[in-house]
Amino acid sequence: MRLSHLAIMTIATMTLAEPALAISRYNSTALTCDQVRQRVINERAVILRYASTRVKGMTLYDRYVTRSAMCDPHEYAERAYVPTRDTNRCPVLNCQDYDPETRRFGFGKPVIRF
Numbered sequence: 001m002r003l004s005h006l007a008i009m010t011i012a013t014m015t016l017a018e019p020a021l022a023i024s025r026y027n028s029t030a031l032t033c034d035q036v037r038q039r040v041i042n043e044r045a046v047i048l049r050y051a052s053t054r055v056k057g058m059t060l061y062d063r064y065v066t067r068s069a070m071c072d073p074h075e076y077a078e079r080a081y082v083p084t085r086d087t088n089r090c091p092v093l094n095c096q097d098y099d100p101e102t103r104r105f106g107f108g109k110p111v112i113r114f
Contacts, residue, residue, distance in 0.1 A: 023047055023063070028082045033090035036082065040092060045070050048092070050083050064092045068111065071095035079112055 028036055028048040040046050049061035068077040077093040084090040093112060 025049065025061075028084050028090070031084055032086045033084045036084050036090055037092065040064050041066055048082050053083075062094050064094050066093065068095075074098055077112055 023045060024039070024043055025047040026036070026039060026049070028050045031039070036048065045063055045065045047061055047063050049059050052058040052060050062080070064080070064082070065071060065077050068075075071077055072095065074097060075095040076098045078096040080092055080094045081089040082092055
């Protein structure tokens with residue numbers, strides 16, 4: 001009985017943890033800037049994709065977040081812009097590598113508000 005109990009607990013844990021791995025994907029040019037920003041806020045992290053303006057037929061995508069806490073420990077949230085249905089420069093945040101050696105004054109990761 002002990003083995004079956006362990007198997008049930010393992011399956012239950014895997015089932016509950018699975019939705020945390022999912023991340024929504026959206027085409028940013030199909031949404032308005034307000035809709036994009038609201039989806040990022042509601043879901044804390046999303047993947048946005050859009051067509052490249054430099055290379056015809058290429059799709060660009062990245063993960064956009066609400067704050068640095070959503071990034072890996074060696075990253076921080078930096079201001080970025082994506083094209084949307086109503087503007088070419090909708091402000092969002094995405095994770096960038098953090099190198100404390102190159103930071104001026106060495107005060108740690110910058111804090112940028114969504």
